Amino acid sequence: MRDLLTLIKQRQSSRCAFDPDRPVPKKALEDILEAACWAPTAHNMQNFEIVVVDDKKLLEKIREIHFPVSETFIQENYLQLSFSEEELKRKKTGVLSTMFPKSWLHPGLIAEHSSLNETDQPFLERHHQLLSCPLMVFLLYDPKRRAPGSDGDFLGVMSLGCVLENMWLMAASLAIGFHVVSALSGSSPEAELKRILHIPNHLSLAIAFRLGYPLASTSYLRVRRDIDNVTHHNGF
Ligand SMILES: Cc1cc2nc3c(=O)[nH]c(=O)nc-3n(C[C@H](O)[C@H](O)[C@H](O)COP(=O)(O)O)c2cc1C
Structure with a gap:
């Protein structure tokens, strides 16, 4: 049990480029996908499909997808930022x-059309570089397999979180880098992605992530609220 808690705490976001020429071993990928299949889902609806992409040309096309940044994201993101490790x-x-790039750090200074301005060009280049990897996985939501009686299929959406976490923990246990790229889930990038990967219309992108072996250190300050701050015994 200790080992499981250690693994849970070690699992982390690897926000750096992965070696594009070092593939994820076939067996490791199988284990990650099997972990997904064994995730708990509401009513055992298994309301997901998974697209695995390791074709270099497709990966490059996906890296080229432009994702506009919304004003809402910039404003809400700003409220969650810390400007020093101490903070x-x-x-x-x-x-x-x-x-994040500099222009996202001032909610009043949002670049025209909420896209990145030219001072963020180095960030854009870094970001394109950062998305390098030998493999990407796309977890798709199938609303036709909705959880019975669940408003807005809330239970179905929660189930997708379980699928994601199972894959993330499995990858962590195999020392494979894992980076969620939720920007691809915006409506225009998603449409582009669906076109590139021939994804049927009724499915939507729940989450995309990169897998691979990091080319740089992935350690960074990770924080969590204390157990006592989160839990409420016998009432709130
Ligand atoms: C649903 C979801 C979406 C996320 N989207 C992104 C993302 O787009 N980019 C990113 O770098 N991390 C993303 N993350 C990772 C979180 O930022 C990360 O889990 C959190 O900051 C805690 O850091 P840790 O994963 O290293 O523990 C996402 C995580 C989840 C669960």
């Missing part, structure tokens, strides 16, 4: 501002 340690939630 993050104190707050224990959110992320460091260094993860």
Whole structure:
């Protein structure tokens, strides 16, 4: 049990380029996909499909997809940022501002059409570089397999989180880097992605992630709220 908790705590986001020429071993990929299949889903609906992409040309096309940044994202993101490690340690939630380009750090200074402005070009290049990997996985939501009686299929959506976490933990146990790229789930990037991968219309992209072996250190300050701050015994 200790080992499981250790693995849960070690699982992390690897936000760096992965070696595009070092493939994820076939057996490792099978284990990750099997972990997905054995995830708990509401009513055992298994409301998902998975697309695995390791074709270099397709991966490059996916890396080229443009994802516009919404004003809502910039404003809500700003509220969750810490501008120093000390601030993050104190707050224990959110992320460091260094993860984002400068123009996203001032909610009043949103570039025209909410896209990145030219001062963020190095970020864009870094980002394109960062998305390098030998393999991407797309977890698709199938609303036809909805959880019975669940408003807005809330239970179905929760189930997809379980699928994601199972795959993430399996990858962590195999020392394979894992990076969620939720920007691809926006409506215009998703449409482009569906076109590239011939994904049927009724399915939507729940989450995309990259897998591979990191080319740089992936360690960074990770924080969590304390158990006592999160839990409420015998009432709120
Ligand atoms: C549904 C979901 C979407 C996420 N989207 C992104 C993303 O687009 N980019 C990213 O770098 N991390 C993304 N993450 C990772 C979280 O930012 C990360 O899990 C959190 O900051 C805690 O860090 P850790 O994974 O290293 O523990 C996402 C995680 C989840 C569960």
